[in-house]
Amino acid sequence: MADHSKRDKGLSRRSFLRSASAGAAAAAAACSTTSKNKPKSGKGATTAAAQRDAVIGPQGVALELEVNGAKRTVTVETRTTLAEALRGALDLTGTKVACDRGACGACTVLLDGAPVCSCLTLAVDAAGRRVQTVEGLAAGDKLSPLQQAFVECDATQCGYCTPGMLMSCKGLLDRNPRPSEAEVRAAVAGNLCRCGTYPHVFAAVARVGASKAKG
Amino acid sequence: MAKRVKAKLGFPGHIESVEIELPPGEPAPWDADSKLAVIGKDATRHDALAKVTGKARYTTDIKRPGMLYARVLRAAHAAAEVQQIDVAKAKKLAGVKGVVVLPVRNARFVGQPLAAIAATSEDVAARALALCKVSYKTRPFVVQLDDAMKAAAPAVHAGGAGASAGAGKSANIRKSKSRRRGDVAKGLRAAKHKVEATFRTQVVLHSSLEPHGIVVDYKDGKADVWCSTQATFAVRDEIAKALEIPVARVRVHAEYVGGGFGSKFHAGTHGLLAAKLSRQTGAPVRLCLDREEEQTATGNRPDSLQRLTLGADARGQLSAMKTVSYGTGGIAGGAGTASPLYNLYDCKSKAAVEHDVYTNAGPAAPFRAPGHPQGAFALEQAIDMLAERAGVDPIAFRINNDKNPVRQAELRRGAERIGWDARRNKKAGGGAKLGAHGELRRGIGVANGLWYNTGRARGEIHVKLHHDGMVEVISGGQDIGTGARTLLAMVVAEELGLSPSAIRTHIGDTSGPYAPGSGGSTTTPTMSPAARKAGYRARLRLEALARKVLGLGDDAALVFADGKVQSKDGGKQISFKKLCARLPEQTMTFSGPRAPNYKAYRETTAGVQLAEVEVDIETGVVRVVKIVAVQDAGRLLNPLTARSQVNGAVLQGMSMALFEERVMDSQQGHVTNANLEQYKIAGAVDVPEIDVQLFDVYNGSNSTGALGLGEPPIVATPGAIANAVYNAIGARVMALPITPARVLAALAAAKKGGAR
Amino acid sequence: MKPFELVNASSLSSALGALGQAKGAVAKAGGVDLLDLMKEGISAPPRLINLRTIAGLDKIAAASGEQGAVLGPLATLAQLAESKALAGVPAYAALAEAAAAAATPQIRNMATLAGNLCQRPRCWYFRDADYHCLRKGGNKCFAHSGDNAFHAIFENDKCAVVHPSAAAVALSALGAKLELQRAGKDGKVATRELAMADFFVAPSKDVQRENVLAAGELISAVKLPAPQAGQRSAYIKQKQKQSFDWPLGEVAVSLTVTAGKIAAASVVLGSVAPIPWRAKKAEAALVGKAADEALIKAAAEAALAGADPLDDNGYKVPLVKALVRRALTQALVSK
Structure with missing residues (x-):
C-alpha cells in the first residue's frame, strides 16, 4: 500500500522551501565594483536597494556596502543574506555559517559597530551601513x-x-x-x-x- | 641491531631507571633527565595567524572555477520500502547538471541519503530535489531504546541482514561484546556490601561547527578533493574506490578542519555522491551539509541503559563487578560502555556484556572516547554508592581499589586542589543553605578516568632541509583543532636547536607522507615520534657535516641550540643557516617512519576529575562551579595547547552531563532538535573554573613519550559532576542529562524516602 | 527561503499602504524570526515590506508627568535593555530586565520590540514544516503525544505551545497598551489601541494565530502607563543553560506599595502557556496586604493553582513557583 501523503512527493515541503534558500546568493550575487574610497553620503541613492517605496527584486538588486572601510557594489537577490553576500560575491569567507539560524554566532559581523548575525540579516539591510568582518581586523600584516x-x-x-x-x-x-x-x-x-x-x-x-x- | 639504553621513567616522586630496547636507528626516549629547550614550553599554534585573520580556508570556503553545487535527496520516512525514485523532472530543470541515484531498497531513518543532484547553484539543486518523486511503502518504525527492545518492536533491519530473532525477543538487540574474568557470582556471594543500580545516558550529537562537506574536482582520471575530515588518507582511499581510480590519482586537501570529534573518519555517503557527480559532470562539485543534515545523519554518541552490580568485602575491597549494557544511536552502533568497568579498578571477578540496539535513526559514529564518559558516569556513581555503604571515603575507596600509581597520585593532587577534606559535605545534602533565598546547595564529587593509547607503528613524517636554512615538516595528515601541527614543528625544532616558529609546517595534503586518522588520541603519540625520527636523521646528517666543517673528530659531540651548532665545549660553532648552505644538495629530505613502541612504562593514560557544583533545589538547575582535571599527559609537549584540549574535553563532558540530548519523535521519526538552538550545548556563561593539572609522565613508550589528549579528559567529567550533585543534595540523578526535571524528581523521591 | 519582492518603506504610512497593496505581503522589522520561518519553510511571503528603512521608529520616549513612556516598535531589545528611560525607572525595570535577558547579544542588536511581540512559537513540532500540526492548519497537537518538556502547563488542552516573547511577559505585567495601525479604505490610517491581554489570542479562540493583528496591520507604538508612586517591577527567567537558551519559565511582576501595603499587583508568567499568563489568583492574594514571606509563598501557590502539566513538563510547576517568589521578593526590595 503506497502512502499518498503530501510528503510523498519525493521531498517534504519543508525540505524544498528550506533548502531553496541555501547559498542562493553564491551564484546569483555578483560583485561589480570595488573602491577603497569611503562611501559618500547620497551616492548610494543610485542603487536599487536605496530606493524607497518601490518594489524591488526578487533578483538583480544592486547594493552598496561599506565592508571593512571599502565601498563595494554587489548585485544580490532580496533574499540574499549578508553572510551569503560576504562569502559569495565578495569572497570574504572568513565569516562562517554554521547553523544558519542565529543560534551559534559563527556568522557574527559588526553592523555599524554592533555585533549581528549575518545569516539572519538580509544583505539589502546592510546597504549604506558599515560592515566589519574578521578580514578587516588586521592592518595589513599587523594583527590587532x-x-x-x-x-x-x-x-x-x-x-x-x-x-x-x-x-x-x-x-x-x-x-x-x-x-x-x-x-x-x-x-x-x-x-x-x-x-x-x-x-x-x-x-x-x-x-x-x-x-x-x-x- | 637493537640497542639497549637506560632511561629515567615515571613521574616526579616516582622516577625509576628502566632498561629499554630501542628498535634500530631510533633515538633514546626523552626521559626525566632530558634537558629540553622547546618541549614542555608554551608554543603558539602554527595556524593561529590564518585562523584569526579569516584567511584559513576550510572545505566550506573552497571555490573552484565552474564549480557545481550539490544537495542530497533524503528519505522522508523512518521505515519504508523505496519503490521508485523518479528524477526525470528534476533532470529537466534548467541548471541541473548531474543526478546520482543510490540503490536504496529500504529507507531506515528520516534523512537517509537516496540520491544527489548537482546544479549551477544550491538554489537550483534544491528546487530540483523538490521535483524528485519517491514512492514509499511505509512500515512501522521505532526510535526509542526501550521501545526497540520490546519483543513486538518493528525490526529496524527488516529486509536486510540481522533481522531474525528468536520468539519473544526483539530483532533489534545484538550482543556485541562479552568479557569475563574470575567468578562474578562467587565474588558477589562473598560481598559484604552490594550495589545494584541502573543508569541511563542520552544520545549526544558531535555538532562540529563546520558541517561535513566535500569538494571533488575530477578530471582526466585524477581527482583533487577538499574534505572536512579527520582522516585524509581514508577519504583518499574511499574516493579512489568510488571513482575506480588508483589511490595515487586522488589528492585530498584538509589544511583546516572545523572540528570532527570522531564523526569525520570517512568520505561519507555524501562524499561518494559528490565524487560520482563530479565524474558524471566533468566539473568540480561542492556538497556541504546544512545543520539539520549534520545533526540528523552524520553520527552520534549512542545512548545507554546500564545495569551495574558491584560487591565489596567488609574492608571495602572490590570483590565483583558486573555490567550489562544496551545502547542505540540508530541503525548502527550502540553499546561500548563497559570498558571503564572492565579496565578500571583491581578486582578479580568482572563481567561485562554489551548489546547494540537498533532504532530508526541515523547511525552512531565514534565520539571522543567512545563509550567511556557514559560508562564512567555509571561506574563512578556506583563506586561512590558502594563506598558510602562500606563507610569509606570515595577517594580512599578508589585508592584502595586501584593500584595505578599515577591515578593514586592524581587523586591526591585533585583532593588537595579542590579542598576535598575541608570543603566536601561530610553528609550528602548536609551543606550550608546558600543564595539569596537559601535555595543553593554546594557539593563536591570525584571520578576516575582512563585511556589507552601510546601510538602505533604507522605513518611517517618528512623533514626537508633547504640550503637557505629553512626547515619544513611535512605530513599528509590533518589537524582538526588539536594542535597536532604545532607539535610536529616543536619536536623537530627541539632536535635541531631551532625555535618552533622558525619551522614551516605542511599538513592536510595526501601528497605528503601517510598519517593515520585523528582518532583514539593516537595522533600525537603516533606522529610525534615520527617527527622526532625525521628530525633526528636530519640532525645526524648535519652533525656529520658540522664535524667536517668545524674540523672536529668523528665522535665529537655537538650541541644544537639557539639556531647554532657548536662543539660541546663551545669552542667551535657555526650558525644553523650557514651549515645548511654547505649541504651537498639544495634540498634534502629526511624521512621519519614511525617505529614500533619501546617497552612502555605504562600503557594506559590515567586521569581523574573533581567537580564542585551548585544546585538550586527549588528549580533543579545545576551549575558547575569548578572542575579540577588532573590529567596524565605523558611527556607534555605543549602545555598551552594541552590546556586547550583539556578545557575543551571538560566542557564537552559538562555539556553532556547537564544539557545535551538528541530528542527523537516517535510519531514521525524526526530529530525534533536538529539545530543548535534546541540541541543545548554549553556556552560561555556556563563555563566553570577549570583547574587543569597536567601530570608529566615519562612513559618511555617511544622517542617522545607523548600522549594524545583529545579523549582522556572527557571520560571522568559526567561522573564527577553526578557525584558532586549527590553530595550537594543527597539525592542521586541516575540519568543524563541532569536536567531540572530530573533533579527535582530525585529530590522529591528522596524526600519521600524512596530512591536515594 | 523562496524568492520575494521587497519594498523599503520610507514611512509608516507608506508601509501601511504597501502592506495593503499586495496579497500576502508581510512586514519585516529586524527579520530575525521571519527569516528563520522562511528558511524553515513555515512561511513564504511573496513580498516583504521593510520597516527597517523607516527613520525614527526605534525611538524610546521617557515618561514625563502623567504621560508614560512610549516605545517605538522598532526599538531593539538592546536599546530597551540599555535605555535609562526603562532601566532607571523602578516601575519599568521588568521590561529592561526582560530585554537584557533575551536571546543573545547579536539577536538583541537585531530583534525589535514589535517583532519580539509578534514572533511565532518555538514549539519544535510547529517549527518542523513536516508536522502538520493544529497551528499550521492540521488536526493534531504533536506535543500532546510527543515530547513536551518545554511546553505549556496552562491552557494546553488544544495546542501546547508557549508564547516565546519575553517582552510580552514584562509588558503584560506593566499594563502596557499597544497602538495598532492599518491603512483604511479611505486611504487614511486607522488607529486602534489595545491592552496587552486583548492582543494575544489563546488557542481556544483561534489556534492558528497568536495575536489579533489583522492583515496589513502593524504595531505602531507601545505605550506604558505612567509610573505610580511606590510602583516597582521585576522580571526573572530561568533557563536550563545560562548561555543562549529559551526559558523554562519566566515571571514578571509589578507591585505598587503604598503605606506598607500592596495597593496594586500584577503577576504574569511566561513560557507556561500559549499566551503571557496572567496569574489573577496571585494578584488577588497580594492586593491589600502587607508583604511578608508567608504572603509571597501564598501568592506563588496561587499563581500555579490550576496548572495542568503534560507528561514531561511537571517540573515547571515548582520551578515557576520559585520564580514567582523570587520576582516578588526582588520587586519588594528594589527601590
Missing part, C-alpha cells in the same frame, strides 16, 4: 591587539568559531575597553565554540583590556 592576544592565549582550536568570536569581542572592546570576565562571558554568550576554547578567549580579552589599562 585582540588578534595577537587570541594567538598568544591559544584562543583558537579548530578555528571555525574564531571569526565570529573575534567580532563579538571587538564589539565589546570598542564599547568597553576594560571589560570584566562576566562582561566578556555575556558578550560571547551567543558564540558557540564546540571545541570549548572559552577560557582562553576570556584570557585573551583580559590581556587586551590589561594592556589598555597600562597604556
Whole structure:
C-alpha cells in the first residue's frame, strides 16, 4: 500500500522551501565594483536597494556596502543574506555559517559597530551601513591587539568559531575597553565554540583590556 | 641491531631507571633527565595567524572555477520500502547538471541519503530535489531504546541482514561484546556490601561547527578533493574506490578542519555522491551539509541503559563487578560502555556484556572516547554508592581499589586542589543553605578516568632541509583543532636547536607522507615520534657535516641550540643557516617512519576529575562551579595547547552531563532538535573554573613519550559532576542529562524516602 | 527561503499602504524570526515590506508627568535593555530586565520590540514544516503525544505551545497598551489601541494565530502607563543553560506599595502557556496586604493553582513557583 501523503512527493515541503534558500546568493550575487574610497553620503541613492517605496527584486538588486572601510557594489537577490553576500560575491569567507539560524554566532559581523548575525540579516539591510568582518581586523600584516592576544592565549582550536568570536569581542572592546570576565562571558554568550576554547578567549580579552589599562 | 639504553621513567616522586630496547636507528626516549629547550614550553599554534585573520580556508570556503553545487535527496520516512525514485523532472530543470541515484531498497531513518543532484547553484539543486518523486511503502518504525527492545518492536533491519530473532525477543538487540574474568557470582556471594543500580545516558550529537562537506574536482582520471575530515588518507582511499581510480590519482586537501570529534573518519555517503557527480559532470562539485543534515545523519554518541552490580568485602575491597549494557544511536552502533568497568579498578571477578540496539535513526559514529564518559558516569556513581555503604571515603575507596600509581597520585593532587577534606559535605545534602533565598546547595564529587593509547607503528613524517636554512615538516595528515601541527614543528625544532616558529609546517595534503586518522588520541603519540625520527636523521646528517666543517673528530659531540651548532665545549660553532648552505644538495629530505613502541612504562593514560557544583533545589538547575582535571599527559609537549584540549574535553563532558540530548519523535521519526538552538550545548556563561593539572609522565613508550589528549579528559567529567550533585543534595540523578526535571524528581523521591 | 519582492518603506504610512497593496505581503522589522520561518519553510511571503528603512521608529520616549513612556516598535531589545528611560525607572525595570535577558547579544542588536511581540512559537513540532500540526492548519497537537518538556502547563488542552516573547511577559505585567495601525479604505490610517491581554489570542479562540493583528496591520507604538508612586517591577527567567537558551519559565511582576501595603499587583508568567499568563489568583492574594514571606509563598501557590502539566513538563510547576517568589521578593526590595 503506497502512502499518498503530501510528503510523498519525493521531498517534504519543508525540505524544498528550506533548502531553496541555501547559498542562493553564491551564484546569483555578483560583485561589480570595488573602491577603497569611503562611501559618500547620497551616492548610494543610485542603487536599487536605496530606493524607497518601490518594489524591488526578487533578483538583480544592486547594493552598496561599506565592508571593512571599502565601498563595494554587489548585485544580490532580496533574499540574499549578508553572510551569503560576504562569502559569495565578495569572497570574504572568513565569516562562517554554521547553523544558519542565529543560534551559534559563527556568522557574527559588526553592523555599524554592533555585533549581528549575518545569516539572519538580509544583505539589502546592510546597504549604506558599515560592515566589519574578521578580514578587516588586521592592518595589513599587523594583527590587532585582540588578534595577537587570541594567538598568544591559544584562543583558537579548530578555528571555525574564531571569526565570529573575534567580532563579538571587538564589539565589546570598542564599547568597553576594560571589560570584566562576566562582561566578556555575556558578550560571547551567543558564540558557540564546540571545541570549548572559552577560557582562553576570556584570557585573551583580559590581556587586551590589561594592556589598555597600562597604556 | 637493537640497542639497549637506560632511561629515567615515571613521574616526579616516582622516577625509576628502566632498561629499554630501542628498535634500530631510533633515538633514546626523552626521559626525566632530558634537558629540553622547546618541549614542555608554551608554543603558539602554527595556524593561529590564518585562523584569526579569516584567511584559513576550510572545505566550506573552497571555490573552484565552474564549480557545481550539490544537495542530497533524503528519505522522508523512518521505515519504508523505496519503490521508485523518479528524477526525470528534476533532470529537466534548467541548471541541473548531474543526478546520482543510490540503490536504496529500504529507507531506515528520516534523512537517509537516496540520491544527489548537482546544479549551477544550491538554489537550483534544491528546487530540483523538490521535483524528485519517491514512492514509499511505509512500515512501522521505532526510535526509542526501550521501545526497540520490546519483543513486538518493528525490526529496524527488516529486509536486510540481522533481522531474525528468536520468539519473544526483539530483532533489534545484538550482543556485541562479552568479557569475563574470575567468578562474578562467587565474588558477589562473598560481598559484604552490594550495589545494584541502573543508569541511563542520552544520545549526544558531535555538532562540529563546520558541517561535513566535500569538494571533488575530477578530471582526466585524477581527482583533487577538499574534505572536512579527520582522516585524509581514508577519504583518499574511499574516493579512489568510488571513482575506480588508483589511490595515487586522488589528492585530498584538509589544511583546516572545523572540528570532527570522531564523526569525520570517512568520505561519507555524501562524499561518494559528490565524487560520482563530479565524474558524471566533468566539473568540480561542492556538497556541504546544512545543520539539520549534520545533526540528523552524520553520527552520534549512542545512548545507554546500564545495569551495574558491584560487591565489596567488609574492608571495602572490590570483590565483583558486573555490567550489562544496551545502547542505540540508530541503525548502527550502540553499546561500548563497559570498558571503564572492565579496565578500571583491581578486582578479580568482572563481567561485562554489551548489546547494540537498533532504532530508526541515523547511525552512531565514534565520539571522543567512545563509550567511556557514559560508562564512567555509571561506574563512578556506583563506586561512590558502594563506598558510602562500606563507610569509606570515595577517594580512599578508589585508592584502595586501584593500584595505578599515577591515578593514586592524581587523586591526591585533585583532593588537595579542590579542598576535598575541608570543603566536601561530610553528609550528602548536609551543606550550608546558600543564595539569596537559601535555595543553593554546594557539593563536591570525584571520578576516575582512563585511556589507552601510546601510538602505533604507522605513518611517517618528512623533514626537508633547504640550503637557505629553512626547515619544513611535512605530513599528509590533518589537524582538526588539536594542535597536532604545532607539535610536529616543536619536536623537530627541539632536535635541531631551532625555535618552533622558525619551522614551516605542511599538513592536510595526501601528497605528503601517510598519517593515520585523528582518532583514539593516537595522533600525537603516533606522529610525534615520527617527527622526532625525521628530525633526528636530519640532525645526524648535519652533525656529520658540522664535524667536517668545524674540523672536529668523528665522535665529537655537538650541541644544537639557539639556531647554532657548536662543539660541546663551545669552542667551535657555526650558525644553523650557514651549515645548511654547505649541504651537498639544495634540498634534502629526511624521512621519519614511525617505529614500533619501546617497552612502555605504562600503557594506559590515567586521569581523574573533581567537580564542585551548585544546585538550586527549588528549580533543579545545576551549575558547575569548578572542575579540577588532573590529567596524565605523558611527556607534555605543549602545555598551552594541552590546556586547550583539556578545557575543551571538560566542557564537552559538562555539556553532556547537564544539557545535551538528541530528542527523537516517535510519531514521525524526526530529530525534533536538529539545530543548535534546541540541541543545548554549553556556552560561555556556563563555563566553570577549570583547574587543569597536567601530570608529566615519562612513559618511555617511544622517542617522545607523548600522549594524545583529545579523549582522556572527557571520560571522568559526567561522573564527577553526578557525584558532586549527590553530595550537594543527597539525592542521586541516575540519568543524563541532569536536567531540572530530573533533579527535582530525585529530590522529591528522596524526600519521600524512596530512591536515594 | 523562496524568492520575494521587497519594498523599503520610507514611512509608516507608506508601509501601511504597501502592506495593503499586495496579497500576502508581510512586514519585516529586524527579520530575525521571519527569516528563520522562511528558511524553515513555515512561511513564504511573496513580498516583504521593510520597516527597517523607516527613520525614527526605534525611538524610546521617557515618561514625563502623567504621560508614560512610549516605545517605538522598532526599538531593539538592546536599546530597551540599555535605555535609562526603562532601566532607571523602578516601575519599568521588568521590561529592561526582560530585554537584557533575551536571546543573545547579536539577536538583541537585531530583534525589535514589535517583532519580539509578534514572533511565532518555538514549539519544535510547529517549527518542523513536516508536522502538520493544529497551528499550521492540521488536526493534531504533536506535543500532546510527543515530547513536551518545554511546553505549556496552562491552557494546553488544544495546542501546547508557549508564547516565546519575553517582552510580552514584562509588558503584560506593566499594563502596557499597544497602538495598532492599518491603512483604511479611505486611504487614511486607522488607529486602534489595545491592552496587552486583548492582543494575544489563546488557542481556544483561534489556534492558528497568536495575536489579533489583522492583515496589513502593524504595531505602531507601545505605550506604558505612567509610573505610580511606590510602583516597582521585576522580571526573572530561568533557563536550563545560562548561555543562549529559551526559558523554562519566566515571571514578571509589578507591585505598587503604598503605606506598607500592596495597593496594586500584577503577576504574569511566561513560557507556561500559549499566551503571557496572567496569574489573577496571585494578584488577588497580594492586593491589600502587607508583604511578608508567608504572603509571597501564598501568592506563588496561587499563581500555579490550576496548572495542568503534560507528561514531561511537571517540573515547571515548582520551578515557576520559585520564580514567582523570587520576582516578588526582588520587586519588594528594589527601590
